[in-house]
Amino acid sequence: MSEQSAQQITVDLLVVGSGTGMAAALAGHEAGLNVLIVEKTDKVGGSTALSGGAFWIPGNPVIDADGGSDSVERAGEYLADIVGDTAAAERSQNYLRFGPATVRLLQRLTRLDFMWSKGYSDYHAERPGGSAVGRTCESKPFDIGLLGEHRDDLRSGSMAAPIPMPITGVDYRLINLMVTLPRRGLGRAVRRLSQGLGGKALGREYVAGGQALAAGLYDGVLRAGIPVWRGTALERLIVDDDRVTGAVVDRDGTPVTIVAERGVVLAAGGFDHNAELRREHQLGDLPELSLGSPGNTGDGLAAGTDAGAGLDLLDQAWWFPAVAPLPGGSPKVMLAERSLPGSLMVDEAGERFIDEATDYMSFGQEVLARRRSADPIGQMWIVFDQKYRNSYVFAGELFPRAPIPQGWYDAGTAFTADSIDELADATGLAKLPGTVARFNEFAEAGVDDDFRRGSGAYDRYYGDPSHGPNPCLRPLQRGPFHAVKVVLSDLGTCGGLRTDGYGRVTSDSGEVIDGLYAVGNNAANAFGNRYPGAGATIGQGxxxxxxxxxxxxxxxxxDTPAARAQHS
Structure with a gap:
């Protein structure tokens, strides 16, 4: 990096955003480039630090090392089937081509130790090329103390525990079953608690999930000597003779011109918290309840379009059903809750409307499709019995048998009654008694004739293997019975700038804007309007x-044979 004046510097590669954009910075540094990262907020990590931290990258060396035998070719069959012949097809195929090399780079340049989440099924595993054993990987717990004086630079996780207990995605599934599978569930909880407390005694601070991934990437960036300017917002891109040659940023109130001789990588997230864009393209009069980074307001989209970029898939997000927030609070995501036996979900009339256990993006797409139709779902509810409440963690914070907080009742978020009829009267869910009676018949038989809940590998992953014949179905029989309001939240938007198979930003007509790249949620989803498996959003970043x-x-x-061989 060379400084030409107080207001202008020159680098090879400018990366805007410090989530998965840190992988771009590490790759550029290894390739011999002088790299600078700018981050609008005062915290590093973006939505990555708030996420589960998993990545879906087929055929990668972590799977091989853990005894798996996944192939890029089989994954190609899968993506060809679910993505189809769309503008995203080239991007999804290059994603497969360079995925294993990306993981190897992270293994070289960070101190992260990855593991395969064996059994975490692809979201559409029954499709050609799908995998029921899964392709999802994540970091093992990481000592955030390795960041030293930069420890507090990292964005805090959305699920930070009150005690040191680094819970991975695999841990979450098992700990959720601590009552019905105590040997595995409680054993895993004790193991992670021991690691957290033991680490603290040794001066270590173990974190997991997105916190681990973001911390490991940041640690790699710091050790590589890559500067990170926090509190630095993108103002505009500089375009010279149809090429992006840099950007003007606002660094703590001072405008700085950054000349980027090799290019600018936009990794500034989506438009999660831009209410105007979300109303226009996605939500209409529904509230914006995003769990993405607060800095994701569409700055990268605005700068890209000003430079001639096209936009695609602006109606899409990584949707996620969640418990309705209390006044002044945030929604609480529902993952395993929707798959576990003894529960069902209904619309405002009290009727089921979906396979409750389906992947969360498909769930949201169905809700919005119905909203655009003449038969909207309206208010959603999850209904369950006391056995369910006694058996499982709920909303990430209510441990088994813990009472539903009084504040939930006071806010009208939760209702409890001794019978289903009384619950229907309390909530106004007129058709609930008939719905529960029909559901109970299916649950007794172990087959959901209406929505096939529990028939797919992903459904069953978050079910309860101690219950049969279907780990996702059990009749609701003994009260008290509970109903909790559900809203449509998201983990971030996934529509954005049009890009090609090399991440280069293009116009709507497909013309490449030289010198400009977009990655992660700043770019339109590499898989079109589909979500192939857990961690595909972080994976593509x-x-x-x-x-x-x-x-x-x-x-x-x-794209030559030699280039393909180099990254095979």
């Missing part, structure tokens, strides 16, 4: 960060 940086360095200039 990592992989396309690698691709964009290598392309900017001149290492992926042509």
């Amino acid at each position: 990592l992989v396309y960060g690698y691709i964009a940086a290598r392309h900017a360095a001149g290492l992926l200039a042509a």
